[in-house]
Amino acid sequence: xxxxxxxxxxxxxxxxxxxxxxxxxxxxxxxxxxxxxxxxxxxxxxxxxxxxxxxxxxxxxxxxxxxxxxxxxxxxxxxxxxxxxxxxxxxxxxxxxxxxxxxxxxxxxxxxxxxxxxxxxxxxxxxxxxxxxxxxxxxxxxxxxxxxxxxxx
Numbered sequence: 001x002x003x004x005x006x007x008x009x010x011x012x013x014x015x016x017x018x019x020x021x022x023x024x025x026x027x028x029x030x031x032x033x034x035x036x037x038x039x040x041x042x043x044x045x046x047x048x049x050x051x052x053x054x055x056x057x058x059x060x061x062x063x064x065x066x067x068x069x070x071x072x073x074x075x076x077x078x079x080x081x082x083x084x085x086x087x088x089x090x091x092x093x094x095x096x097x098x099x100x101x102x103x104x105x106x107x108x109x110x111x112x113x114x115x116x117x118x119x120x121x122x123x124x125x126x127x128x129x130x131x132x133x134x135x136x137x138x139x140x141x142x143x144x145x146x147x148x149x150x151x152x153x
Contacts (some may be wrong), residue, residue, distance in 0.1 A: 001133050001152055003126045005145040009034060013122055016143035020126060023135055031125040056105065060097030067093025121146065 007013040017030055071089020075082035124145075128136050133150065140148050 001128060001130055001150060003128065003133065003136055003140070003148065003150050005124045005126075005140045005148045007122045007124060007143075007145055009122050010144075012143045013124065016124070016140055016145070019139045019143065020136060023132065023139070025126060025128050025132065025136065029127040033123045033125070035121050035123065056098055056101040058097075059101045060094040063097035063100075064090045064092075064094035067096075 007016070013032065017032065020030060021027060068086045068090035071092075072082040072086030075085030078085055124140070126136055126140075137148055137150070
């Protein structure tokens with residue numbers, strides 16, 4: 001049987017491997033594979049097939065709407081009229097909102113990602129006999145595995 005589990009890269013992983021060796025699982029039957037962290041920057045604009053949930057459009061739309069209303073209201077007393085000033089207000093508000101979101105995404109969120117120092121997970125694969133499956137699974141859960149799955153051969 002093969003048992004797959006995921007761990008954060010920590011000392012609990014080492015402790016679980018040691019505990020597995022103590023119950024009789026040989027070193028050759030244990031495989032630990034660290035996942036590689038993302039190195040490319042996230043894209044600012046989403047496509048139809050790829051979206052990451054970050055929108056640079058929301059604040060721009062809200063601020064653009066507010067500026068359009070203000071521009072249209074003020075436009076009644078200005079020379080070009082309310083329609084032109086409403087459109088100018090919408091464009092200026094959208095650009096301001098877009099710039100705010102862009103700065104928040106590029107500067108503030110980038111710092112938070114660096115400060116967190118989130119390590120990639122490690123996938124641990126254990127091959128053992130059916131008699132040891134319950135004990136291996138119990139050891140993995142005791143040592144804070146993020147997830148565990150069993151596959152019969």
